Amino acid sequence: MTKHFLIVAASLCTAATDAAPVVFWASDPVRPNETALVAGADFGTNPIVELIELPNGVEGEPTEPLSWPAGRRVRVIQPVQPSAESLKFIVPDDVQPGAWMARVRTDEEQTSGPFRLNAPTVYWVQGDRGLRGASPGGWLRVIGRCVGSPDTNGVVRLIHEDGRQVITLKPEKASLWSLSLSVPKQVPAGRWHVWVHNGRGGRWGWSSAGLIQIGPNEAWPDRIFNVRDFGATGQGTPRDTLGIIKALRAAEKSGGGVVYFPRGRYRCETTLKIPRRVVLRGERTEWVALFWPDTDEPYVLVQGEDHFGLENLTLYASNYTHVIASSVGQPTSGHVFLRRVRVRASIYRGHLKPDQVNERFKAALRLSTGGGDTVRLGGANLEVTDCDLYGSGRCLFLQFPRGAYIARNRFYNGRWGWYCLAGSDGVIFEDNQVIGADLMSTGGGIDCLYGAAYSRYVLFARNTFRLMHGWDREAMTTDAGYGAYYGHVKQADGRTLVLADGETNWKIRKDWAGAGVFILGGRGMGQYREIADVSSDGRTVTIDRPWTVPPDASSVITITMMQRNYLFIDNQFEDAGIAIQYYGTSIDHVAAGNTATRAGGFYNSGRWYRHYQPSWYCQFLDNEILEGNCYRFGPNNATDAGPSFLGTFGLQREGNPAPLAYCSVHRRNRLHNGALIRLVGISAEHPGVRDVILEKNVIENSLVGLSIDRGCIGVWQRDNQFRNVERPTLDGKQQDATIQRQRKRLLEETGPVVHFTFDEPPIGRFLADESGYNFDATIRGQLQLVEGIHGRAARFDGKSYLFIPDDANLLRLPRVTIAAWIRPDQLRGRWGVLAKRAANRTCPFVLAIRDGRVCFEAADATGVWSYNLTSPPVLKQNTWNHIAATCEEGRRVRLYCNGRLVAEKEVDQPLCADPRPLTIGFEAWGGAESRPDGSGNFRGLIDEVAVWSRVLSPREVQSLFAATPRSGSSSAP
Incomplete structure (x- = not known):
């Protein structure tokens, strides 16, 4: 089945200006009869694209300025989904494959500068x-x-x-x-x-x-210092350590050289400190072994500052901190190579008792979240080639690598081990294997951790990643939370940018040079620049080059760490939670020719990651998902089991009007056996995803082919094929229609739409909703069912609670009644009973108790908690109390205790519509001291919880109280 479908929104179109159009980015590679995506500014309302075929062959001089070719045939193409900032056009199927030149022409006959497709x-x-x-x-x-x-x-x-x-x-x-x-x-x-x-x-x-x-490589001295000449035996005797150290000191005194190990086994009982310009060289990897006996006081095994190397060696160790380490984060760091080095280092060797294993594991976690490093390097000109590296923690840690070449290695991650490339600037990582060597091993990624302001220029090619079952199971993820500024611009002049009033957070980085300034929306959207300097007061930012289209008062910018220009080519992923994940800032990345088997899939995401972070200009080409089923995956293991996917996420957050994922391409990918393509933009009012091409993908043997939520606009679907797919497309309109039908049914219901009696035992970690609407609850923590007011009740211990998902926000009701029987262990403080939230955020209702009073809280559409209402002290401790609240949007809130009206107030604002889950026994703040940072989770018994989609009358509330048989005793069980 082939689908050709168009999703567009009027909000994409903005008024034309008199300025000439400008192109910021165009998607390639692209073939004839495929769609190109172009981003820029001032395209007007009805632009056209002019396209010229360029000849094949190498001609001319490279220094000639780029100009529009004269005398060549110009094809005029009507774009699809044009807007002032973006357009898409289909390359004619009869053009010659190769490179083409194009430009944008507006209704006012203004033309952009020429841009090329398929040129380097x-x-x-x-x-x-x-x-x-x-x-x-x-x-x-x-x-x-x-x-x-x-x-x-x-x-x-x-x-x-x-x-x-x-x-x-x-x-x-x-x-x-x-x-x-x-x-x-x-x-x-x-x-x-x-x-x-x-x-x-x-x-x-x-x-x-x-x-x-x-220029010539730096010449290191090549004088040989044979460790045998300094007393080492090669027989594994205590004399080896002293002989090696003497050889190292002699090489240092000589200004460098080669410390040479003839065939044999060499016992090492301390750190081998390598001087600058010294190489440790074995006769052959298989013939030379350096080994360290077990010790209760671990240390670094081989350590140098910079300018050193190891080659043709095997290293064995038990307890250690790091195996091979250089200085990191220093101006002189770098110039280190490892060639043909094998490591076998396990801190868990031998007959360790469980408590000894635990102690060593905890000690390792003091070094990093993944334990000690097998290889720990940083700085310029790093090389790790043809090595076989097996350790107990992180297999590879590179801090601020500049021009690193990592090739043909076998890396083993240990217990909670991962690999980390922090603050990269030119890394080639190819033909490696990254393997989980422990049941708790995870994956790793490229990031701006450890103080990095930027990461760029990384090639991952032809690598294999497998067996990643620990932590979040991310085979390759990007990472870098937080940012410095979000808001508007007061002034933009050349390379100077003056920030408007608003909070800044420069303190999270010592140096912001290289970080990104991104125009998320408004004038100039889709442009980014790198920071050159920040003024002492934090209000003026100097950027690396002037804006092509300067921002103005309409522009929304974000300043955060930069991650750009990554290539993931022909890699294989097997048994991981996610194969490739761009988690936050991701600019101009390409993932092509990769395969995933039981490995989650591939996606880019713009998101709030403790700051607004964009994902722009990302392409996924010719990738393949072979087995789509995946188990316990996603950030924080959020998904128990589900389909692998290819996707673009713009995880919109309230308060931001601009898209977070912009200009993505998914083309010629093949998804087999349960996988799908997923686009998530969250908000229909402020879509998080804008401008996506889904073209010539094949999805087969799946429940759903394409899932596109209501927060996505400018999605162009063309020539996708669906084979044995139950539902080829599930888009936002279809999902909205389904939700509206469900909502209509709820609003017409006169009985409870959520009902928990607690009389039936849980099924595993789940409690069934008895209303018939399937708002089933997941038990968080330890929940006991004991004798209640009628039948059984749930005992909450201050940690446990019930979590009820409501992704469709069906329980955001214009009229609602909430009721429950409660038997609190204590009255002092603030304790949650039932709420439509699981974090300290605005929400449409919270029913709680505070210092013996019944409390109802709800925020209005402006974010003000104007619905809040508290009763007089009416509750009794260690006694069953029936509490209820009714709320009619824009009119009235009433509170009841034991069938009696105890408080009411008039309201005139609409309720907030924030999508939140439902929780029972949870509250985001409170406790005995009613602290904002304290847990307000309920302590005591709760029974007969019910929610209605209508306002019950005072007589009906009285009937609820009077009709419940009292089977519970007055003393706490």
């Missing part, structure tokens, strides 16, 4: 000397989008900055995402401009990759 977009260049550096005879990588292709004859041209020397290089390996080149040995040292041509586009196909520095 270079993210970064990296070589054997690190980021933007290579040596004569060394290697060079060019990484980005459309930088090459195996079936075209692309080239890289180096032009010396003096313009007198030009060198043309042919890639040895080429793909859409990466070029591999060898630098000729005779290339002179100096700064060279790098230009890239992928073989398509003729004279218009050149793209700049910036400058690189070519």
Whole structure:
């Protein structure tokens, strides 16, 4: 079944301006008969796209300015879903595959500058000397989008900055995402401009990759210091340690060198401290073993500051803190290599008793949430290649890596172990295996933790991730909560940005250079810049370059950590909670050719992560979900079991009018056996997701093909195929219609719509709702069923409560009656009985008790708690009390105790409509001291809980009290 469907909203269209259109970003790679997505500004109300085919082949000079080709056939294309800030257009199916040039033309005959599709977009260049550096005879990588292709004859041209020397290089390996080149040995040292041509586009196909520095690698002394010559035996004797240390000191005194280990086993009983420019080298990995005996006082096994290396060695250890560690976070950190190193380090070896295992585990967690590090490095020019690394905690920790090459390794995560790339700036991570070696192992990711303000330029290619069952089971996630500012701009002039009045939170980072300023909505939306400096008062921000379209008073900006330009190519994921997850800020990432088996799937998400964080310009191409079922996955293990998915989330939060996920592409993906595509934007009023292409995807053997909620606009569906799918599309309108039918049924009901008598035992961790509307409860904590006012009642211990999901917000009722029998253990303080919330947020009702009084609380649509009402002290401790509240939106609130009206008030504001779960026995604040940070969870018995979707009359409330048989005694059980 093929579907061609359009979702669009009038809110996408804004008034035209007299300014010429500007393009910020266009999606590629893209093929004939596929849809391109373009973001920018001032597109007007009825723009068109002009497209020119460019010739194949390498022509012209790279330094020629980009211009609109004259004399070539121009195709005029009517876009779909055009707005002032974005449009989509279908590339004609009869154009020649290759590179094309396009521009946007408005009704006013204003045209944008030309932009290209399928020409190289270079993210970064990296070589054997690190980021933007290579040596004569060394290697060079060019990484980005459309930088090459195996079936075209692309080239890289180096032009010396003096313009007198030009060198043309042919890639040895080429793909859409990466070029591999060898630098000729005779290339002179100096700064060279790098230009890239992928073989398509003729004279218009050149793209700049910036400058690189070519020069010789730093020469380290190569004098050999054989540890046998210094007393080491290689027989595993105590003499080995002293001999190794003597050799290390001799190498240090000599200014560096190679500390050499002939075949044998070497006993080490302390930290091996490696001086600068010293290499530990074994005769062969399989022939040389360094081992550390078990100890109750663990320490780092091999440690250096910077400029050191290990190769051809096997390391064995029991108790330790870190295995191999350099300095991290220092200006001099870096210049470390590990080649052909094997590690077998388990702090749980031998006949440990359970309490000993527990003590070692707790000690390891003092080092990090994943224990000690097998490899712990930081800084510039890092290399880990052809290693086999098995440890008890985190397998790899890189802090602020700059130009790191991590390839062909086998990494094992230990107990709660994960890998961490914090604050990256140029990392190639390819052909590795990351394996969970413990039942509690998890995955890892790329992040801005440990004080990083930004992370960028990361290639994950052809890696395998498997067996991740601990923690949140994230095989690859991005991470970096918080931010510095959200709000409007007072002034934008060149590189200077003056923030409007509003809170700032610069203190969470020492250095904000490289962090992002993002225009989420209003004038200039879709642009981002990096921070160069922040004034001492925190109100003026200097950015790296001026805005193309400056923000104005309508613009909404957010300042948070930057994460951009990640590529995830041809990786395999198996048995994880999520394969690839962009959790918050994610700009211009591509995931292509990846597979997931029982691994959750792939998605990007803009969200509130303790601050507003956007996800823009993310593409998912040619990925495959082989087995869609997944178990205990998602953030905080929120999903017990469910389908894997491909998705875009804009998890909108009240107070923000702008989309959080913008311009996403999902194309040519294949989802098998229970998987689906899911778009989540939350709010119909302020959609969290805007502008998505769903094209040429195949979904088969699933319950649902596409799930698109009401908070998504500008979703373009085209040529998707559904095979053996029960429900191909579940969109926001369908979901709204279903919800309205359910709501109508609830509002017409005269009996309770939620009812818990507690007379039937729970089924596992669940209690069934007896109203017939299936608002079943999950038991949180330990709940006892004991003799009640009638039959059985629930005993709450101050920790336990019942959680009832209400994702559709059906129980936000314009008229409501809430009633329950309660027997409180104590009256002093504030204690929750029934509420439509599970956190300290605005909500449409809370029924609680406070200091012997009955309390009703509810916020109105403005966020003011104008419905709050408290009775006089009417409750009795250790005695059954019947309490009830009725609320009619915009009119009246009444409170009852034991069938008697005890308080009432008039109200005139509409209730808030915030979607919240229902809870019984929970309250977000309170306790004996009624503290804002205290738990107000109920202590005592609750019975006969009921909610009606109408206002019961005083006589009906009196009847509830009078009709309940009293089977409970007056003393507490």
